[in-house]
Amino acid sequence: MPRPRFLLLLALVILVPLPARAAEPFRYTEGKHGKAELRSINGVPVLMVEGTPDEIGEQTGTLTKDALKRLFGFAPEFLKAHGYEKAWPQLLTLAKSMVPQFPPDHLKEMDALVKASGQDRDLAIAGNTFADIKKIGGCSTLIVEADRSATKAPLFGRNLDYPTMGFLHEYSLVTVCRPKGKHAFASVGFPGFVGVLSGMNDAGLSLATLEVYSAKDRSLKFDPKGVPYALVYRRILEECTTVEEAEKLLRSVKRTTMNNLAICDRNGGAVFEITPKSVVVRRPEKCICPCTNHFRTPELATKKECRRYDALMKCCDLEKLTLADVARHLHAANQGANTLQTMIFEPKSLKLHVALGKGPSSALPMKELELEKLFNKEGKR
Numbered sequence: 001m002p003r004p005r006f007l008l009l010l011a012l013v014i015l016v017p018l019p020a021r022a023a024e025p026f027r028y029t030e031g032k033h034g035k036a037e038l039r040s041i042n043g044v045p046v047l048m049v050e051g052t053p054d055e056i057g058e059q060t061g062t063l064t065k066d067a068l069k070r071l072f073g074f075a076p077e078f079l080k081a082h083g084y085e086k087a088w089p090q091l092l093t094l095a096k097s098m099v100p101q102f103p104p105d106h107l108k109e110m111d112a113l114v115k116a117s118g119q120d121r122d123l124a125i126a127g128n129t130f131a132d133i134k135k136i137g138g139c140s141t142l143i144v145e146a147d148r149s150a151t152k153a154p155l156f157g158r159n160l161d162y163p164t165m166g167f168l169h170e171y172s173l174v175t176v177c178r179p180k181g182k183h184a185f186a187s188v189g190f191p192g193f194v195g196v197l198s199g200m201n202d203a204g205l206s207l208a209t210l211e212v213y214s215a216k217d218r219s220l221k222f223d224p225k226g227v228p229y230a231l232v233y234r235r236i237l238e239e240c241t242t243v244e245e246a247e248k249l250l251r252s253v254k255r256t257t258m259n260n261l262a263i264c265d266r267n268g269g270a271v272f273e274i275t276p277k278s279v280v281v282r283r284p285e286k287c288i289c290p291c292t293n294h295f296r297t298p299e300l301a302t303k304k305e306c307r308r309y310d311a312l313m314k315c316c317d318l319e320k321l322t323l324a325d326v327a328r329h330l331h332a333a334n335q336g337a338n339t340l341q342t343m344i345f346e347p348k349s350l351k352l353h354v355a356l357g358k359g360p361s362s363a364l365p366m367k368e369l370e371l372e373k374l375f376n377k378e379g380k381r
Contacts, residue, residue, distance in 0.1 A: 027170050031063055038063040041374075042367045044354060047191065048374065050178035053105040057112025060175075064191035065117045067171050071192050072123035075130045077165055092122055094224050095129040101227045101254070102128075103235060105179070106194050113192060128194055129228050131211075132256040135221075137162045138293055139210040140308050140333040141262035142315065142326055143269040145287035150322040153348035156264040157326040158198055158208040159334060159362060160188070160341035169340040172356035176374045184375040185237040188343055188354060195230020196237055202375040203241035203265070204347035207233055210260040211293055212273070214302045219258065219275035226256030226276060233261065243270055251279050262291045266348045273300050288316055292333070308333035323353060327366060334360035342366070350375070 028047075030039045036049045036059030049059040061068065076088050099107065110128060114121045131137070138161030149155050162168065171190050178184040185201035200206040209229065213221075232253050240246045242265050250261070250272060261272040271282040273295045280297045282289070290312035295301045311332040315321055326344050334342075337359040343366075344353040350372040355364035 028064070028067065028173065033059050033062045035059070036063060041369060044356065044367045044369060045173040046369070046374070047173055047175045048178075049175065050180075052180050053108035054112045056177065056179065057109040057114075058116040060109075060191055061113040061116030061119075067190075068113075068117045068119050068192045070167060071171055071190055072119050072127050074165060074168065075123070075126045075134075078134075078136070078163065081165065091130075091133055092126055094133055095126045096122065097224050098129050098132070098226075098228060098256075099125060101225065103227070103231055106231050106234065110194050113194075117192075119192075124192065127192060128230070131197075131230060132226075132228050133222060133224075135211045135213060135257070137211040138308075138335050138338060139208070140312060140330065141208050141210060141271075141291045142312050142329055143262060143264050143271075143284060143289040143291075144315070144321045144326060145268045145284055145289075148287040148319075148321055150320040150325075151346065153346065154264050154266070154268055155321065155323065155326050156206050156208075156262070156269060156345040156347065157330045158262070158341075158343050158345075159330050159339050160198060160208075161335045161338045162340060163338055164340055164359070169356070169358050169361070172341050174352070174354065174369065176371070178375070178377075179238060182238040183241070185234075186352060186369075186371050186374065187234070187237075188341055188352075188356075193230070194234070195228060195232075196234040197230055198341065198343060199233075199237050200345050200347065200350070200352065200371060201237040201241075202350070202372075204350060205237060205241055205243070205246065205263070205265045206345040206347050207236060207246070207261055207263045209233060210262065210291055212258040212260055212295055213293065215258050215275045215278075215295055215300045216302055217275055217278050217300055219277040222257050223254070223276045224256070226254040229256055229259060229274075236263075241265070243268070247272065247279070247281065250274070258295075260291050260293070260295070262289070264345070264347055273297055275300065286316065288313075290315075308335070327353075327362070331360065331362035334362040336360055
């Protein structure tokens, strides 16, 4: 190449502005099945399903069949990669023992999904209970109440931190679910996972779960007679509209393990510190409520040292926090390749800002989804 032309091309490369990191490519095949649709909205893979449990399961299994082949192998692959492959039969036995505690509608949906996708039912059961049985996640959340928010309404930020095994980050998507006779909700997660790890419903009630590894109340670390926690959190989105209603439902069910549940409605939020024995509510201080992977209440805390919690707490130096401020503090709390989903919920306006992809996802540009339109079917083509 002639030198003048080379120098011109070099100058153009240098001068063209680049984002912090390029967005991840769309990894799903767009399509429709019955009332359902899978497509890219503002660069985000969005699966829209609706109807009865059987219909939702069939729609999901049909439209995400290729992804399910990979995702349902995560649990056995993880155990094998870490030298625990001999534990697989025991884990599967435990997982199957929890099936009677599945909410009936969720079990119907899972079975319809398995049938439509042609996948192994045992792998589906393991995938939907693995988080209860084996703790391997991290995560961070930050709730900003209206008085400290530049938007004059609550902001709820969240990093999902989880080992990807080199592929999990490729299959993140947003599912907009309109179950018959229940609240519509959006879940940021993975197809085939019937429960909810991060989500918001049509009333603005938003939640995110965070693993916890020890508790002062000497509770069991795992009770297989409980309801898988992600299914409980889905019930909260399907049945509740406020933090108070969510607390009442949570206390009414038998719980499997220890975790934090960060939760926020249109008026504000809290963190529920949860064990099989206890539910303790931690309220915001000065309208700010960070959370990571430790309990912090006197009743349950065993230790409080956490770099990510300290990084989130630095937001207290700001009088008012913008969306960009919340995103910046989430990025400060990232865990590198394990941070595969970053999001900010706006419960009052029913907006979701989300970045999905190779970690840290907090370094990716966030894309906005107007969930109110999707809840009301306006987002369908």
